[in-house]
Amino acid sequence: MGKFNKSGGRTMPELNTSSMPDMIFAILFFFMVTVTMRSEELQVKFKLPSASEVQKLEKKSLVTYINIGIPVDPRLGTGTQMQLNDKLAGIDDIQDYIAQEKASLNEADQQFMTVSIKADENTRMKYISDVKQALRKAYALKINYSARKAEN
Structure with a gap:
């Protein structure tokens, strides 16, 4: 019979x-x-206006958003503010913002860039017109207005 050796290191x-x-x-x-x-x-809160004819955007990667509404933080005021990317900005900042967004796109896609304005339904049209004028100066001529579908 075999002998078991327990002395080996296990x-x-x-x-x-x-x-x-x-x-x-x-x-x-x-x-x-x-x-x-x-x-x-989002640093501004807005309720989109309702619309009867709504279309979805084709290429969302070519869309640049401008949010317009009342600031979420009441310390920033109660008037209409505009948000570009992650900061509140004025109408004078739109040209630099559009130039920066166009530079981040492909050269072939720059002509297809769309600016989508997400504005609160209570925003005065004068403010929207000023934004549109600034977009014209920045040669951002393709503008989309975001809206929600109206309930019947």
Whole structure:
């Protein structure tokens, strides 16, 4: 019969980590699919006006947004404010903003850039006209007005 020797040093077997990269990529893929990234944080609140004829925009990657409404933070005032990207701005800042947005696009796509104005339904038309004039000076001639579909 064989003799069992207990004097040999027993070691703990190593942990098998060959499937760890697969698990990491699976979790990474899950978060990439489920998490949506906000491009900007809204600093103005607005209720879009209703419209009877509404169309969706084709290429949203070519759309630049101008948000107009009352500031969310009451310390910033109660009057109409305009938000460009993540900061409140004035009408004088529109030309620089449009130039910066056009520069971030492909040269072939620059002519297809659309400016979408998301304005509160109670915004005075004088303010919208001033924004449109500034957009004309910046050669942003393709303008879209965001609206919600009217209930029947």
